[in-house]
Amino acid sequence: MQNTIKISPLTASAFAPFGDILCKTQAPSAFxxxxxxxxxxxxxxxxxxxxxxxxxxxNIFSAKPYGLPFxxxxxxxxxxxxxAFMPLSSEPFLVIVAHDTGEDPAKxxxxxxxxxxxxxxxxxxxxxVLTPLNKPSDxxxxxxxxDENNLQEFFFPKPYLIK
Amino acid sequence: MQNTIKISPLTASAFAPFGDILCKTQAPSAFxxxxxxxxxxxxxxxxxxxxxxxxxxxNIFSAKPYGLPFxxxxxxxxxxxxxAFMPLSSEPFLVIVAHDTGEDPAKxxxxxxxxxxxxxxxxxxxxxVLTPLNKPSDxxxxxxxxDENNLQEFFFPKPYLIK
Numbered sequence: 558m559q560n561t562i563k564i565s566p567l568t569a570s571a572f573a574p575f576g577d578i579l580c581k582t583q584a585p586s587a588f589x590x591x592x593x594x595x596x597x598x599x600x601x602x603x604x605x606x607x608x609x610x611x612x613x614x615x616n617i618f619s620a621k622p623y624g625l626p627f628x629x630x631x632x633x634x635x636x637x638x639x640x641a642f643m644p645l646s647s648e649p650f651l652v653i654v655a656h657d658t659g660e661d662p663a664k665x666x667x668x669x670x671x672x673x674x675x676x677x678x679x680x681x682x683x684x685x686v687l688t689p690l691n692k693p694s695d696x697x698x699x700x701x702x703x704d705e706n707n708l709q710e711f712f713f714p715k716p717y718l719i720k
Numbered sequence: 721m722q723n724t725i726k727i728s729p730l731t732a733s734a735f736a737p738f739g740d741i742l743c744k745t746q747a748p749s750a751f752x753x754x755x756x757x758x759x760x761x762x763x764x765x766x767x768x769x770x771x772x773x774x775x776x777x778x779n780i781f782s783a784k785p786y787g788l789p790f791x792x793x794x795x796x797x798x799x800x801x802x803x804a805f806m807p808l809s810s811e812p813f814l815v816i817v818a819h820d821t822g823e824d825p826a827k828x829x830x831x832x833x834x835x836x837x838x839x840x841x842x843x844x845x846x847x848x849v850l851t852p853l854n855k856p857s858d859x860x861x862x863x864x865x866x867d868e869n870n871l872q873e874f875f876f877p878k879p880y881l882i883k
Contacts, residue, residue: 579860581780591783591849598780600865606776613769613776615804615840615862617744617761620754641778643860645808645836673808675860677778686754697742697806697838697860699778702763 638701653685742838801864816848
């Protein structure tokens with residue numbers, strides 16, 4: 558059915574066009590610091606904060622869970638900065654992203670995380686809102702502050718069914 | 721004893737001269753987003769990345785645990801950026817910070833976190849290395865990348881005993 562989207566496991570190759578996966582195995586490099594007592598999984602994400610008075614912000618989002626199948630009515634994007642979501646629990650969450658056709662979002666893609674995976678959505682990439690699935694979940698969120706309005710929303714003429 | 725440092729609970733008022741506490745109750749503001757499905761605990765930390773080609777980095781640190789009493793031999797500071805540590809487990813960790821006398825670090829202070837508390841150490845503040853206490857622990861770390869050397873270390877003539 559054209560309006561159904563099938564959920565896939567979140568992998569680096571599938572997610573690369575949209576952003577970064579925050580997990581130890583995806584680090585471009587890892588090295589010991591603090592006299593060997595700490596392994597630094599280094600530089601996992603492209604963090605961007607642009608515009609007037611731009612800065613990087615750290616926040617905690619407390620999100621209610623959603624059920625499956627999930628009715629996707631809208632996606633949003635942030636033209637001035639990236640947005641990273643690191644779960645503070647081991648619960649999986651749903652990741653919805655879409656390419657841009659030049660006029661509007663293409664048909665979205667849906668991924669489910671594994672325990673220990675967070676994501677960084679690159680600047681100006683269409684994505685769904687934060688959607689934990691099982692229980693209320695907290696996330697550390699690294700995004701952008703600044704003067705300009707950083708939110709664009711797109712409402713689909715017909716909702717997608719994600720399952 | 722002069723070279724003993726007593727561990728205190730981590731509170732916002734005690735930690736304010738050194739940095740920010742990353743936890744929901746310390747947010748300057750909180751508001752609902754995503755049609756009421758998500759509570760955004762907003763803007764918890766002063767994130768700084770200065771110098772040539774400066775940028776904010778996201779990393780994961782996997783740290784071995786330390787025991788108590790802890791022998792503190794050195795502190796370090798980062799003149800070009802802040803450094804935030806958010807635990808990815810509910811284990812407490814030790815936070816060691818020190819004022820600067822203008823010549824070197826003053827006698828350090830030691831705090832123990834509660835479950836759910838992370839910290840952001842402000843730019844140029846003397847601090848101990850990452851010290852989880854009970855078991856190996858992962859932390860999401862938000863710090864600074866750039867061209868200049870961003871690490872200064874100070875070794876105490878006589879170690880402190882933290883307990």
